[in-house]
Amino acid sequence: MATPPSKAGTKGVPREHRARQMLDAATEEFGTRGYAAASLPAIAARVGVTKTLLHQYFGTKEDLYTACLVPVGDRLLEAVRAAMGPDGTTPQTPLRVLDAIFTALEGRRESWFVLYDTTLPPGGEAARTAAGYRSAIDRLAAAGTAELLRGAGSADPLDADALLYVWRDLVATLVRWWVKHPEETPEAMTRRCARLFAAAAALAPEGGR
CATH class of the missing domain: 1.10.357 (Tetracycline Repressor; domain 2)
Incomplete structure (x- = not known):
């Protein structure tokens, strides 16, 4: 089941909670599409944040995958x-x-x-x-x-x-x-x-x- 976009990217969301939302969305994206087909913009969109913010939290696509793994x-x-x-x-x-x-x-x-x-x-x-x-x-x-x-x-x-x-x-x-x-x-x-x-x-x- 797809994770609906959230308001995780808005101000006031605790960093730890936002990071957890990103990891949950990334795990679902990687798990359903595979590493090669998974998209960082799609992961960011699931959480309601920018791709830039995703990079700031977890680094590269492979770094993010490892954090999920x-x-x-x-x-x-x-x-x-x-x-x-x-x-x-x-x-x-x-x-x-x-x-x-x-x-x-x-x-x-x-x-x-x-x-x-x-x-x-x-x-x-x-x-x-x-x-x-x-x-x-x-x-x-x-x-x-x-x-x-x-x-x-x-x-x-x-x-x-x-x-x-x-x-x-x-x-x-x-x-x-x-x-x-x-x-x-x-x-x-x-x-x-x-x-x-x-x-x-x-x-x-x-x-x-």
């Missing part, structure tokens, strides 16, 4: 860590992780695409920051998928690598579907995923082979 990355990384817990994984860990991701994104679902944006300029600060967050999340996912496979009796590292690839794509696909269905709450999405996992398990041949 860090809170998104922190929130998602902490959500996954908390969902996995200190005691390793259990058969319910994938659902807990998905629920944590949906909960962390609720109210700003498009922010997922700020972290996973393929149009970021390679080699820049934004790309390096995003890669750092994605690598940290991948390490958690790799540990979790490997542990689940060990619990299922598989120690094959290629199984673990394949499952990690499947998990990444599964999460991204579910989030994309969720963005298209704003009526779905995080709780409803988690229940839906539980049903989908149960259906997928029923398709497996007996004995897991």
